[in-house]
Amino acid sequence: MKIDLKILDPRMREQLPAYATPGSAGLDLRASLDAPLTLAPNAWQLVPTGIAIYLRDPGYAAMILPRSGLGHKHGIVLGNLVGLIDSDYQGQLMVSAWNRSPTPYTLQPLERLAQLVIVPVVQAQFQLVDEFPPSVRGEGGYGSTGTA
Ligand SMILES: O=c1ccn([C@H]2C[C@H](O)[C@@H](COP(=O)(O)OP(=O)(O)OP(=O)(O)O)O2)c(=O)[nH]1
Numbered sequence: 001m002k003i004d005l006k007i008l009d010p011r012m013r014e015q016l017p018a019y020a021t022p023g024s025a026g027l028d029l030r031a032s033l034d035a036p037l038t039l040a041p042n043a044w045q046l047v048p049t050g051i052a053i054y055l056r057d058p059g060y061a062a063m064i065l066p067r068s069g070l071g072h073k074h075g076i077v078l079g080n081l082v083g084l085i086d087s088d089y090q091g092q093l094m095v096s097a098w099n100r101s102p103t104p105y106t107l108q109p110l111e112r113l114a115q116l117v118i119v120p121v122v123q124a125q126f127q128l129v130d131e132f133p134p135s136v137r138g139e140g141g142y143g144s145t146g147t148a
């Protein structure tokens with residue numbers, strides 16, 4: 001699948017998001033920073049990525065997710081937990097970098113700080129009803145199927 005991509009930070013021309021392995025689901029996004037950025041414990045900052053994408057087709061969206069190494073080892077996750085990129089968004093991809101750890105972390109310029117996953121989307125219409133046909137689950141949830 002081809003997606004329109006605009007380069008906003010010329011350094012990204014050599015560092016386009018790419019799948020690291022043939023089976024990768026995520027494209028790493030880099031920090032478009034001019035200088036290192038230190039995130040104090042529990043601080044968060046909107047970090048530009050230097051690129052914009054235009055998915056165009058409402059049958060797709062993109063999600064920004066944390067990288068497991070940064071998230072698990074250094075506590076760098078996302079201030080919005082998950083970023084959802086609409087198919088009609090044309091602005092710069094931004095990453096809300098949140099240091100949820102008790103230790104400061106310094107993001108380096110061009111460091112890969114999050115990943116982008118392109119996903120299919122279904123846009124639903126609602127059909128108003130008074131009753132649902134019965135299902136096995138019904139209204140059960142919140143552990144209703146037990147723990148064993
Ligand atoms: O981590 C993110 C999340 C969102 N966006 C961009 C793309 C997305 O299409 C747009 C709007 O995001 P969202 O709908 O989640 O934010 P909102 O607070 O509902 O803003 P809006 O009223 O503009 O929809 O912001 C990012 O660049 N990074």
Ligand SMILES: [Mg+2]
Nearest residue numbers: 084085086089
């Ligand atoms: Mg919105």
